Amino acid sequence: MADSTLDAKGLNCPLPILKAKKALKDLKVGETLEILATDPGAIKDFEAFCRTTGNELVESGEEGEVYRFVIKRAA
């Protein structure tokens, strides 16, 4: 279970990333954020986002038509 959830369904690039960044800032280091999105571009974008920022992409998957990501906040 993630510490917080962000519903980014229906939002297009770059809003899921922008909103995820904002939500991550409200978490403590080590806490996790679950993101729900429908933008197919989000899959590659969250991978790139995490590689660049050092946050950890714990999960990345698809449930029906919704993409689900879990990111653990690094420093």
Add this chain to the structure above:
Amino acid sequence: MGDGNQMTEEAVEKTIGNAKSMTIIATKGTLDWAYPPFILATTAAAMDIDVTMFFTFYGLPLLNKKLDLQLGTLGNPAMKMPMMGMHMGMPSIVGVIPGVTSGATAMMKNMMKKKGVASIEELREAAVLSDVRIIACQMTLDLFEMDPDDMIEGIELGGAATYIESAVKSDINLYI
């Protein structure tokens, strides 16, 4: 923007970390051309990259508080809108007919809203909130007799040298 603590935390990160940086020159002010600079600036800022934007010529009005961006329909044969189950282009000549620009603009804005694409106002606000440095070109301001009081808060005025100083230290420099 977060509280004071967060700002300090970020400032420290920038000083001690090996922060990457990016600059963008925004030179165009139509609805479609307004997107790339703001999308890239806000996304880079979200990826902890230090961003500077320089607004010059037709890009400068993008800093006006009140935006009424129009879609440029003339000379853009690549613009194809989904319509009645297909993609319709518009012969350039049609763009000169009064009302076509505003009609195409309304259509585009409608489509963007439906597809969950952020508005330029939203992206611009996100840029300001994520500490993107925004420089308004002083020369353009004088040339077009624009008033800085009509522009959003948190911007600075500067010229080419102000931009270059930032660009010369940056990892990525884009001209849009």
